[in-house]
Amino acid sequence: MKSLPSRRGAMTAGVAAALSLALAACGGGSGGGATSAPAASAEPSKSAAVQDALSKPAELTFWTWVTGIEKTVARFQAKYPNIKINVVNAGQSADQYTKLQTAIKAGSGAPDVAQIEYFALPQFALSKQVVNLSEYGAAALKDKFAASAWNQVAVNGGVYGIPQDTGPMAMFYRKDIFDKLKLEPPKTWAEFTEAAKKIKADNPDNFITSIDPGDAGGVDSLIWQAGGKPFKTSGDSNVSVTLDSDPGVKQWVGTFNTLLSEKLVDPQPGWTDEWWKAMDAGKYAVWMTGAWAPNGIMNSIPKTKGKWAVAPMPQYDAAKPMNAENGGSSVAVIPQSKNIPAAVAFAEWLNSDPEAVKSLNEEAGLFPATKVLLDDPAFRDASVEFFGGQKINQVLSDASAAVAPGWQYLPFQVYANSIFKDTVGQAIDGGGDLAAALKTWQDRITTFGTEQGFTLSNGG
């Protein structure tokens, strides 16, 4: 929740069910200087050092909580036997960030390379707790990645991580339930609300979907998907928070105030045993989440095989489709590393080498951030049996291309997300007014940011 740490990490492998309780808030993606291309101030000597590093002996520690990533790392070791990688699971999301920040402050004990979710990256970048990879020539990799992924590591004119996986949002739905009620997957939020009413009318215990009162990342993504941009950072210390006035936020509030007050969606924390049982039982017909979800569904509720399908997110304006990211991580290099060139070389290989990204997708269950896979016909056209043979990657790759640019996370999003449950979560759970709750969230974020020395504004 937690911390809900990136659900993405959670969904992999059979541990998902056992871990489900331990999961707290899920992370969204993070973004910084968004659209602007990072100033490629690569220093030639440093870039050359990265090239050379792969042939020299080195030992690197890599903190990650992605299940199954050891297999990808093993491929690296087979190719570059000089470099020894120690993979360490130091906890998930906020738990790991706590340890990482402590080790960085202490001056020793931090890894060379670490997984950091997009939503947390600006925080690490701003406090110089991760290496600006553009100095090492990483900006050259830009064209290998989906724009939605690259925008989230390009913070304040630098490059602070290599994108590892993404979570473009999609609507996973129970085809059996939709067919039974003769419903089509809703294309707009208006249709979504209508479908929700029909599902409720059919059985008052069922809902079209659930919404997690503890998951800031999920709501951030829904606001992003409505075209919202409530968080903006300019320079090092100017932050604007417009949760009370942003037009995208208002769109989301309009739709979800109705859905919640008419009890058409169920305010239930996700990823708990109770929630998976509800998913298994068909209590929820839809799960709107990141493209990493299929693995979680297959592993946690295998009995629902063949009942699922995926469709694009419902739209506010069908003529101007917009999407968002939910979750996803980058791999960053920690300045404490004794061998930064080797660490950079490893992070680059792990997330951009064709063999590596294929392994990350197939062996670790990550949804790709790289064009090499997203545009690969073999990837796009694969029929997935669990989804009744649907070519789900076509829908998900297109969802990635439709992500609205310009979203940014706060340089203290980890804290902002942690107090989401104290504010907006209360309204989600208790049926209060979302707009008022978002204002409370904004006020607490503003107070915190000001205390931390930022210049906060709530306009424009």
Next chain:
Amino acid sequence: MTAPARAGLARPFLRLRVAGYAFFLPFFVVFLVAVVAPLAYAIYLSFFQERMIGGTVFAGLANYTRAIGDALFGAGLARVALFLVVQVPIMLLLALGCALAIDSGRLRWPSLFRITIFMPYAVPAVVAALMWGYMYGDQFGLVGQIGDALGVTAPDPLSHSWMLTSIANMVTWEYVGYNMIILYAALRAIPEELYEAAEMDGAGAIRIAWSIKLPALRPALIVATVFSVIGSFQLFNEPNILQKIAPAVITTSYTPNMYAYNLAFNGQQINYSAAVAVVLGLVTVVVAYVVQIITARREKTL
């Protein structure tokens, strides 16, 4: 003449003193490193303010004045105080009953009884989280299933109105055995002769329990009460476990300890968090001391 005599006296004395320190030192070093140093460091930290922009500045007592006026902190304190007033007496009465039952010698398998009651104390938090998460589920969990079987809508143990009761239930389950062991050990220390004398005077089992066992238990009960008071103020694990399944009910400031934890580790407000922790520590000391004085005074009057 006098000098050797003096030396003769001094040597064993000195040796004794050295031996005393030698025994004391290992504990003292660990105590200094593990308790005093972190405490001193926390107090030191509480006088500063570190910012993400602008670095660290000396803050004087600003963190303390803020903590004292902090509504979130105050609400958390009030919540654990209510918890203490209700849960601690229930738990200690149950523990007392169990200890007396084992000591009565009338149970069939006393050691099995003892182990079973004590066992929850040894259950790891992760296992407890899974277990209670299942039991408290009002739809697919045990509570929901019981409700279905009886054809009624069971109350949701994870709702606002029931949460504190649910946590009290978990804490009681966990610590009755622990307190029972403290009380049972005190009962075992009562000399046999007292019982024999009481029997000769014609006292029955209940009279013995009332007039001999209970007075003898008083010091152990005071210890158990003080521990429980401290435990209540430090409440963290159980609500933290339930936060994942009831995020809207258990806020980040649900208990003072959770508040301090979130400030420090999600908010990077280590200095303010230290001040909150110090204030919480002082409140705990004062309340524990007051409880001790009240119970001790009552003992004197009896």
